[in-house]
Amino acid sequence: MFVKLTSTDRVPVAINAAQISFISCISEGTRIRFGEGRSVTVVEPLDEVMDRLNQTRQLPEA
Numbered sequence: 001m002f003v004k005l006t007s008t009d010r011v012p013v014a015i016n017a018a019q020i021s022f023i024s025c026i027s028e029g030t031r032i033r034f035g036e037g038r039s040v041t042v043v044e045p046l047d048e049v050m051d052r053l054n055q056t057r058q059l060p061e062a
Contacts, residue, residue, distance in 0.1 A: 001056040005042040005049065013040055017058040023049060 002014040008028050015032060022033040025046040032049070033039040042049065 001058050003052050003056060005044055005052070008041045008043055010043075013042065015040070015042075015053070017053045017056040020053070023053075 001018075002016055005013055005015055007013045019034050020032055021035045023046065024031050024033075026041065028041050029043040030046045030049045031039055031041050044052075
């Protein structure tokens with residue numbers, strides 16, 4: 001399932017929750033990593049990103 005967020009340049013981005021490998025809080029917002037060096041930074045705070053991604057029920061099991 002995809003989640004729509006806003007990148008740091010104010011462009012909408014769609015995130016596939018099943019492909020996320022790591023999420024971290026940075027000064028510009030939240031960095032979402034997908035592995036293999038791919039990542040995106042969004043302006044939404046970490047807690048909001050986690051809440052929206054958890055609603056998909058597709059985050060990898062820890």
